[in-house]
Amino acid sequence: xxxxxxxxLLFSLAVNIAAAATLVYFWGRHAEVRRLPALLQRPDRTGxxxxxxxxxxxxxxxxxxxxxxxxxxxxxRMRPLRLQLQARRHQLMQLLLTNPxxxxxxxxxxxxxxxxxxxxxxxxxxxxxxxRPHLDERQWRLMVEAxxxxxxxxxxxxxxxxxxxxER
Numbered sequence: 001x002x003x004x005x006x007x008x009l010l011f012s013l014a015v016n017i018a019a020a021a022t023l024v025y026f027w028g029r030h031a032e033v034r035r036l037p038a039l040l041q042r043p044d045r046t047g048x049x050x051x052x053x054x055x056x057x058x059x060x061x062x063x064x065x066x067x068x069x070x071x072x073x074x075x076x077r078m079r080p081l082r083l084q085l086q087a088r089r090h091q092l093m094q095l096l097l098t099n100p101x102x103x104x105x106x107x108x109x110x111x112x113x114x115x116x117x118x119x120x121x122x123x124x125x126x127x128x129x130x131x132r133p134h135l136d137e138r139q140w141r142l143m144v145e146a147x148x149x150x151x152x153x154x155x156x157x158x159x160x161x162x163x164x165x166x167e168r
Contacts, residue, residue: 057142057143059139066134067134070130070131074127084116088116092109092110128143128147131143
């Protein structure tokens, strides 16, 4: 009888370990799947949206070094601009929650946000023009097409990947 009891306890232990391992596996797998609020899903809010693009461009080692050298000061310049735009968006959300909403304050914040966005876009274009001499025509085209796709992907306008188009 003790053999059966030991066998039953061993089987029970194995089932419990399997159940716990399954729970741990699925808990870790789906922990990052939570959706962010729509305002935080904007393309300009991501940490490093172009990181996968650098890998798909097929850069040579000297190109990678030169682009990294140019990218570091650009990131430092862009960080405060992005934070400022984010703060203005937060101000806008807070203002929209007030009742009644002050129309003049709303217009001021919207104008400031538009100016911030213009400055971000201008800095990005200037940076891209600095990168262009270091890329061949295929790499440049892939980069520009990917940036165009990223701009529209936040609003649901999906376009086919330029990488897949180039491979065909």
